[in-house]
Amino acid sequence: MIVFGIAGWSGSGKTTLIEKLIPQFTADGLSVSVIKHAHHGFDLDKPGKDSFRHREAGATRVLMLSGDRWVLMNELRGAPEPDLEAQLALLAPCDIVLIEGFKAAAVPKVEIHRPANGKAPLWPDNPHVVAVACDDGYTCPLPMLPLNDAKAIADFIRNYPTPP
Helix, strand or coil, rough: CCCEEEECCCCCCCCHHHHHHHHHHHHHCCCEEEEEEECCCCCCCCCCCHHHHHHCCCCEEEEEEECCCEEEEECCCCCCCCCCHHHHHHHHHEEEEEEEECCCCCCCEEECHHHHHHCCCCCCHHCEEEEEECCCCCCCCCCCCECHHHHHHHHHHHCCCCCC
């Protein structure tokens, strides 16, 4: 399984890039999963729905499914977030996992850097950033990828050496 992060400051275009990368991989028959870390609480459920009521009553896990999809909601109820290894185990089997966020996770990352946003790049202080995708003439000692060329970025990810 290839595990690769897409890192950058809020508003840099991480989600947009991931949206463009997924079809690059699936066109080759690869299965792709995504981990998106939310810094704030979120809820996919709605008050009044049966699944919401089950969780409110104290259920730790609620599995909802239909002929089109399924989702497993897990209430942490004070327990810590699962670590990256546990998250990846939930997504197996798949060919590629793209991770949005998790700047400090020890996985290789492509940083999206937009100098026009006025934010400092992550790569000087983050040893896990292995390439930078940029939309202008920015240069750095890492491999530079054209931000608007999803195929080039997908090829870089696909060909990046994975640890044994």
